[in-house]
Amino acid sequence: MAVVGPLARVARLGSSICRNHRLILNRSSQRRGIASCIDPAHGLTDEQKEFQKVAFDFAANEMAPHMAEWDQKEIFPVETMRKAAQLGFGGIYVQPDVGGSGLSRLDTSVIFEALSTGCVSTTAYISIHNMCAWMIDTFGNNEQREKFCPDLCSMEKFASYCLTEPGSGSDAASLLTSAQRKGDHYILNGSKAFISGGGDTDVYVVMCRTGSKGPKGISCVVVEKGTPGLSFGKKEQKVGWNSQPTRAVIFEDCAVPVTNRLGEEGQGFSIAMKGLNGGRINIASCSLGAAHACVQLARDHLLVRKQFGETLSNNQFLQFKLAEMATKLVASRLLVREAATALQENRSDAVSLCSMAKLFATDECFNICNQALQMHGGYGYLKDYAVQQFVRDIRVHQILEGTNEVMRMIISRNLLTES
Missing domain, CATH: 2.40.110.10 (Butyryl-CoA Dehydrogenase, subunit A, domain 2)
Structure with a gap:
């Protein structure tokens, strides 16, 4: 399945990102847009910007309005995921001859980051599903690929x-x-x-x-x-x-x-570990999406919340905290995208970079989301506000796909054994 066609057809849906809600959306946040210094489109090709926009649109229109309900009622959103598959997101880096989109690891990271602004939990599952489909596509024979991959790429099967x-x-x-x-x-x-x-x-x-x-x-x-x-x-x-x-x-x-x-x-075991190298980039990308959303949630809250007669945005301590959050977000994004490129190119540093990206991005992005919750004060602890769900959903990213302690072991082993 060629990805450009379906992506181009839905590109007109609009590119506003859902960044805040009491159960659905905070429209004022939507109007303010993305600050240029954290714009995730920087450095991307025109084609990458196109499917990033489609992913952001899908996150805003199909995921974010239901994110709180899916969480509270523990709903596995099968039909929504099948809609995502119609855009090519069911087998992003699976080969086109069995229904995949045939995109690169960097492309995949860009898509998962965008989708996670709408719902981290759902996107994280989609990333695991993609990893499984890739493993069958890569290590399976033609009969196995033809048997399993088409239904996985369409998400008729999960x-x-x-x-x-x-x-x-x-x-x-x-x-x-x-x-x-x-x-x-x-x-x-x-x-x-x-x-x-x-x-x-x-x-x-x-x-x-x-x-x-x-x-x-x-x-x-x-x-x-x-x-x-x-x-x-x-x-x-x-x-x-x-x-x-x-x-x-x-x-x-x-x-x-x-x-x-x-x-x-x-x-x-080799197949499992090769799958996890990509899985680590995927889950780090999901953390990026959560952190990106939370930086904007925090910014919007500071601009409207008043204490001691002025908005919190005039407090220098909070200004500095917001600056640190934005800096760590961009640094994490750059490392994740470099690791994705290294894995795509099968470079010798790919395994270490994937581990570094997973370690750094999941740690720092959790800290960003947690700081955003703190900036919301008591409101951040209410389930009416999206920030608490981002915090809860990405905490596990420091544990799965190899704990961050194991990431440190992999990185240090590479440093100490290479001559």
């Missing part, structure tokens, strides 16, 4: 990434879910924890042990919903990310065809 287990989080290579080969099937036994979309999605990209201990004994298989022996735990109650369900995924003598294995036996 995907989940299954690596973490109750006993293996950061130490992913110690996973215990077993896959014993019997004839032309693998028999899976074990469980996965904290799986985004678990129970509501259709395709599970599962890392399982087909060999000995350690990373070389891990393989990757695709398990389809409805397979006998596949079941799910209770829906987890989370601080944020409430528009996507999270459950344990359980395998009890679950028979999966050998033809559903991606790559060769023992290649699964």
